[in-house]
Amino acid sequence: MSEQAQENAAPVVNGEQNGESKDKEVTENGTTGETAEPVAETENEAPKKEMRAVVLTGFGGLKSVKILKKPEPTLNEGEVLIRVKACGLNFQDLMVRQGAIDSPPKCPFILGFECAGDVEQVGEGVEDFQVGDQVVALPEYRAWAELVAVPSKYVYKLPKGLSYLDAVTITMNYTVAYILLFEIGALTQGKSVLVHSVGGGVGQAVVQLAKTVPDVTIFGLCSKGKHDVLKEATSPIDHLLERGSDYVSEVRKISPDGVDIVLDCLCGEECNKGYNLLKPMGRYVLYGTSNVVTGETKGFFSAARCWWQVDKVSPLKLFDENKSLAGFNLRHLMYQQNGAAHVKQTVEKVFELFQGGKIKPLLDSTWALEDVVEAMQKMHDRKNVGKMILDPSLEPRPKPATPAKGKDKKKQSSEEKKESDEKKEDKKEEKKEKDEDKKEKEDKEAITNGTGEPAAEEAEKK
Numbered sequence: 106m107s108e109q110a111q112e113n114a115a116p117v118v119n120g121e122q123n124g125e126s127k128d129k130e131v132t133e134n135g136t137t138g139e140t141a142e143p144v145a146e147t148e149n150e151a152p153k154k155e156m157r158a159v160v161l162t163g164f165g166g167l168k169s170v171k172i173l174k175k176p177e178p179t180l181n182e183g184e185v186l187i188r189v190k191a192c193g194l195n196f197q198d199l200m201v202r203q204g205a206i207d208s209p210p211k212c213p214f215i216l217g218f219e220c221a222g223d224v225e226q227v228g229e230g231v232e233d234f235q236v237g238d239q240v241v242a243l244p245e246y247r248a249w250a251e252l253v254a255v256p257s258k259y260v261y262k263l264p265k266g267l268s269y270l271d272a273v274t275i276t277m278n279y280t281v282a283y284i285l286l287f288e289i290g291a292l293t294q295g296k297s298v299l300v301h302s303v304g305g306g307v308g309q310a311v312v313q314l315a316k317t318v319p320d321v322t323i324f325g326l327c328s329k330g331k332h333d334v335l336k337e338a339t340s341p342i343d344h345l346l347e348r349g350s351d352y353v354s355e356v357r358k359i360s361p362d363g364v365d366i367v368l369d370c371l372c373g374e375e376c377n378k379g380y381n382l383l384k385p386m387g388r389y390v391l392y393g394t395s396n397v398v399t400g401e402t403k404g405f406f407s408a409a410r411c412w413w414q415v416d417k418v419s420p421l422k423l424f425d426e427n428k429s430l431a432g433f434n435l436r437h438l439m440y441q442q443n444g445a446a447h448v449k450q451t452v453e454k455v456f457e458l459f460q461g462g463k464i465k466p467l468l469d470s471t472w473a474l475e476d477v478v479e480a481m482q483k484m485h486d487r488k489n490v491g492k493m494i495l496d497p498s499l500e501p502r503p504k505p506a507t508p509a510k511g512k513d514k515k516k517q518s519s520e521e522k523k524e525s526d527e528k529k530e531d532k533k534e535e536k537k538e539k540d541e542d543k544k545e546k547e548d549k550e551a552i553t554n555g556t557g558e559p560a561a562e563e564a565e566k567k
């Protein structure tokens with residue numbers, strides 16, 4: 106928060122009463138819109154200090170994301186307290202907001218998996234960090250706040266020359282890309298890689314890391330609108346293809362045998378296309394399910410569709426065809442499968458590559474915490490090229506002026522209309538998905554029945 110905004114920020118009454126959250130929303134200039142004397146929970150207790158945080162109040166659309174005053178975190182054994190200077194926005198955060206992720210916490214909770222800043226306190230038992238250390242961290246949620254307490258196993262010291270902004274641009278994305286390419290994909294000289302969403306955070310990391318190996322050919326897919334910017338970017342993509350095009354034929358025209366590595370963050374029918382594009386000895390890695398996201402809120406059928414569109418491949422087929430299938434999920438590895446030490450080692454390798462000048466972080470844009478909704482919208486609209494960052498010290502961008510009193514009603518009703526239009530759109534999208542699913546299912550059944558004909562034609566025949 107800037108000094109000016111800090112001066113404006115009114116003290117707030119402690120938020121929890123009878124278990125109910127009484128957090129106050131922070132207005133554009135950083136105040137809560139109410140003035141109240143800070144009070145202690147009991148008379149003798151000092152008032153709890155508060156901080157700004159991006160809170161998810163319920164799973165769903167952008168309206169559930171709020172900037173609230175929350176009590177500053179207290180430090181547990183084994184944790185460090187970080188004064189946050191920059192936060193990474195990842196596609197995963199959109200999925201969390203929609204509730205399209207496994208075992209999410211109960212709302213309300215503070216969003217965010219990535220932040221960088223200064224160590225302000227060190228908990229009992231922590232030996233490898235000191236107050237004042239500059240660090241980047243990958244906590245399980247709670248990263249998008251002015252302060253966060255993080256178990257030290259998820260915290261990494263910044264090497265010399267790495268700024269907070271660059272640290273959140275590279276840490277998660279390049280660590281994932283490193284594991285995909287070098288630990289799972291076994292990338293070596295002369296091989297080819299196909300990668301989806303090549304203009305995004307992980308996509309750009311894949312390109313830069315793959316190009317550290319001689320003679321690697323990259324097939325990159327993304328929305329057409331990004332092609333010009335990417336052609337000018339420092340890390341060259343050999344063959345830039347359009348998302349949603351017949352990319353399988355395009356790849357085969359250039360490389361009739363297919364590719365050595367497919368990195369798929371979309372899932373659904375891309376899994377089958379990716380597998381079929383593999384050369385013998387090729388490796389397909391699934392590391393995301395972006396296709397589950399269809400609108401602003403969770404599409405109920407898109408997850409199911411993503412699952413049943415994927416061909417179930419037997420190990421015998423892999424044996425016959427000399428192909429490998431793999432999956433990677435950083436969140437599960439770190440927080441559920443005891444993989445924090447493995448990840449720490451990989452982060453260190455990424456930092457070495459940065460120091461050796463092999464990595465040039467590609468930053469799309471920086472946003473104030475208060476502008477998180479606009480930032481998320483930009484990612485939804487597929488407009489980011491590179492990484493998007495939240496910076497708690499930034500002032501929010503000016504918003505359209507509040508209309509005069511008499512016009513309030515009109516504005517409200519137009520907002521209500523917009524909201525109901527959005528709901529209608531979501532419903533339409535849902536119905537479309539349902540119809541598509543039904544049709545696809547019927548077609549599949551027809552094929553399994555041995556008619557080999559789509560359901561509609563079969564029904565007509567009968």
Ligand SMILES: NC(=O)c1ccc[n+]([C@@H]2O[C@H](COP(=O)([O-])OP(=O)(O)OC[C@H]3O[C@@H](n4cnc5c(N)ncnc54)[C@H](OP(=O)(O)O)[C@@H]3O)[C@@H](O)[C@H]2O)c1
Nearest residue numbers: 195196302305306307327328370392393395433434435487
């Ligand atoms: N397994 C792991 O541990 C791990 C870790 C980090 C990220 N990931 C995955 O890697 C992928 C990229 O993540 P990121 O954080 O670097 O984000 P990102 O690529 O910067 O995400 C934004 C881009 O995703 C693409 N996209 C694909 N499907 C979309 C949809 N349904 N709605 C909106 N945009 C969509 C869009 O680009 P185009 O339109 O150009 O394709 C968009 O610009 C995601 O699938 C994410 O879940 C996995």
